[in-house]
Amino acid sequence: MQGGQMIVEENAQLSTVLTSSAKPSYIPSLTKIIATLGPKSRSVDTIEACLKAGMSGARFDFSWLDGDYHQETLENLRIAMKNAKKLCAIMLDTVGPELQVCNTTGNPIDLKADTHVTITSNISKEASAEVLPVDYAEFPKIVKKGDTVFLGQHLFTGHETSSVWLEVLEIKGENVICLVKNTASLSGSMITVCVSNVKINLATLTEKDKQIISTWGVKNNIDIISLSYTRHVEDVRELRAFLKMKNLSETQIYAKVETTEGLRHFDEILQEADGIIFGRGNLGIDLPPEKVFLFQKYAISKCNMVGKPVIVTRVVDSMTGNLRPTRAEATDVANAVLDGADGIMLGAETLRGLYPVDAVRTVGRICAEAEHVYNHTLHYKKIVKHVGEPMTHAESVASSAVRSAIKVKAATIVVFTSSGRAARLIAKYRPPVPIVAIVIPHLRANSLKWTFTGSSQARQLLGVRGIYPILASPDVAAPGSEESGLRPAIDHGRSAGFLKSNDRIVVFQKVGNSSVAKIVELQQFFI
Ligand SMILES: Nc1ncnc2c1ncn2[C@@H]1O[C@H](COP(=O)(O)OP(=O)(O)OP(=O)(O)O)[C@@H](O)[C@H]1O
Ligand SMILES: CC(=O)C(=O)O
Numbered sequence: 001m002q003g004g005q006m007i008v009e010e011n012a013q014l015s016t017v018l019t020s021s022a023k024p025s026y027i028p029s030l031t032k033i034i035a036t037l038g039p040k041s042r043s044v045d046t047i048e049a050c051l052k053a054g055m056s057g058a059r060f061d062f063s064w065l066d067g068d069y070h071q072e073t074l075e076n077l078r079i080a081m082k083n084a085k086k087l088c089a090i091m092l093d094t095v096g097p098e099l100q101v102c103n104t105t106g107n108p109i110d111l112k113a114d115t116h117v118t119i120t121s122n123i124s125k126e127a128s129a130e131v132l133p134v135d136y137a138e139f140p141k142i143v144k145k146g147d148t149v150f151l152g153q154h155l156f157t158g159h160e161t162s163s164v165w166l167e168v169l170e171i172k173g174e175n176v177i178c179l180v181k182n183t184a185s186l187s188g189s190m191i192t193v194c195v196s197n198v199k200i201n202l203a204t205l206t207e208k209d210k211q212i213i214s215t216w217g218v219k220n221n222i223d224i225i226s227l228s229y230t231r232h233v234e235d236v237r238e239l240r241a242f243l244k245m246k247n248l249s250e251t252q253i254y255a256k257v258e259t260t261e262g263l264r265h266f267d268e269i270l271q272e273a274d275g276i277i278f279g280r281g282n283l284g285i286d287l288p289p290e291k292v293f294l295f296q297k298y299a300i301s302k303c304n305m306v307g308k309p310v311i312v313t314r315v316v317d318s319m320t321g322n323l324r325p326t327r328a329e330a331t332d333v334a335n336a337v338l339d340g341a342d343g344i345m346l347g348a349e350t351l352r353g354l355y356p357v358d359a360v361r362t363v364g365r366i367c368a369e370a371e372h373v374y375n376h377t378l379h380y381k382k383i384v385k386h387v388g389e390p391m392t393h394a395e396s397v398a399s400s401a402v403r404s405a406i407k408v409k410a411a412t413i414v415v416f417t418s419s420g421r422a423a424r425l426i427a428k429y430r431p432p433v434p435i436v437a438i439v440i441p442h443l444r445a446n447s448l449k450w451t452f453t454g455s456s457q458a459r460q461l462l463g464v465r466g467i468y469p470i471l472a473s474p475d476v477a478a479p480g481s482e483e484s485g486l487r488p489a490i491d492h493g494r495s496a497g498f499l500k501s502n503d504r505i506v507v508f509q510k511v512g513n514s515s516v517a518k519i520v521e522l523q524q525f526f527i
């Protein structure tokens with residue numbers, strides 16, 4: 001896969017292991033961190049602290065709770081963004097064809113290892129340690145003797161006490177009799193059911209999802225939808241058509257690939273989606289453990305080649321209850337960065353974990369260390385080879401801009417963009433420095449009113465490794481001089497502390513139909 005070439009820079013020195021990590025800065029890591037917001041991470045203070053620690057996207061998982069609950073959290077996020085002066089992408093995660101235990105009372109269910117429990121499709125039964133009603137009538141038909149069933153809240157490892165694994169012993173009509181393999185206490189009203197490699201005959205975009213998108217999604221003009229359990233390219237197309245109908249055509253679709261069915265159709269899904277979420281939680285159940293890394297490397301590499309963002313999930317499970325990750329988890333985060341991931345997604349760690357801010361900060365620090373030794377040159381060469389010749393003008397100038405930034409040791413690359421495309425093109429070539437994207441708003445009319453584009457496009461760029469968007473004020477759209485357009489980026493970089501007077505930057509912009517890259521010495525701006 002790497003053809004014997006090193007995925008870390010050859011000059012990565014042993015001494016860097018012993019020097020202390022970079023001080024906290026405005027840019028904690030180039031890799032993006034998307035945190036799921038929920039009970040333990042929804043106060044303004046906590047969200048603000050997460051933003052400062054490096055959270056660049058917030059995931060609202062509709063498998064949990066309802067629109068009103070998420071609305072309150074979102075209002076708090078908006079206040080936190082203002083306080084912290086940081087943008088954050090807003091991601092709606094669909095429920096999809098997910099099976100759940102109907103625990104209407106919400107009482108904890110204590111299951112003991114080596115006892116029996118019956119999963120039933122009869123939802124009139126009340127959940128208890130003896131009977132677990134599941135919201136899918138076909139359940140007894142899709143499982144067979146010997147299958148493994150996992151139950152839990154975002155974690156189903158089957159070795160901690162909040163999730164359980166069961167072995168199917170016998171199927172009798174609507175009842176599936178199972179052996180409990182580990183002692184656990186299942187709490188709350190949301191308990192997900194997961195069985196490996198079963199075909200669930202439910203739509204990927206469910207009626208409930210459509211209703212959530214039509215209400216909560218439209219109201220909040222959400223930036224990204226994470227399409228849970230994407231299995232076919234048609235799933236993405238169907239959602240795209242639905243979004244268009246709801247006047248949400250700018251909303252991006254990240255296909256969450258988390259089943260073997262999705263894996264089989266990965267290449268087509270990637271063509272239609274705006275990004276990929278590599279959902280290792282579910283995939284870790286569908287695939288044998290020894291295969292997960294292989295698909296991770298394949299999927300990330302494919303996304304890198306076409307310049308689409310890829311986000312990896314389930315990295316520091318143990319931080320749900322602990323202040324420190326395990327050694328294996330910490331190493332796994334670094335390896336995801338070295339594989340080429342754009343972002344890391346936190347689930348239970350921030351949603352219901354005890355240390356949401358620490359989880360964000362710790363993951364950010366690990367990512368930053370891995371980025372320091374990331375073999376940018378090798379990545380660059382692979383992309384150039386993949387794109388081939390002749391390149392489009394924009395692609396050729398964008399890749400040259402990245403080269404120039406390395407050669408002149410530029411502090412950042414500044415790119416003017418309106419759709420975000422130009423910034424993504426630069427990011428595809430993975431410069432080792434941040435990309436400051438100045439997003440130029442455009443006036444646009446719909447049947448009711450005139451509005452400016454830009455805010456969604458800016459926040460969406462927060463899903464891509466290395467991009468730091470700044471939303472320009474609309475008057476920048478009619479630049480007096482070229483330099484006037486650069487001013488906001490430089491002022492921002494200066495106040496945030498990543499630009500100094502003796503730095504140089506590379507600027508990528510479109511003038512008419514031509515793409516231009518130029519090198520600018522900053523001294524002139526600092527007089
Ligand atoms: N120096 C500058 N100062 C202010 N605005 C600039 C400057 N250079 C370019 N721009 C503006 O930036 C915007 C770049 O947007 P453009 O639509 O060309 O890029 P994009 O959205 O990334 O790519 P695409 O056209 O492929 O969607 C244009 O509106 C352009 O006028
Ligand atoms: C996040 C998610 O859905 C998964 O990892 O499976």
Ligand SMILES: [K+]
Pocket residue numbers: 061062063093094095096228
């Ligand atoms: K979900």
Ligand SMILES: [Mg+2]
Pocket residue numbers: 258279281282
């Ligand atoms: Mg999942």
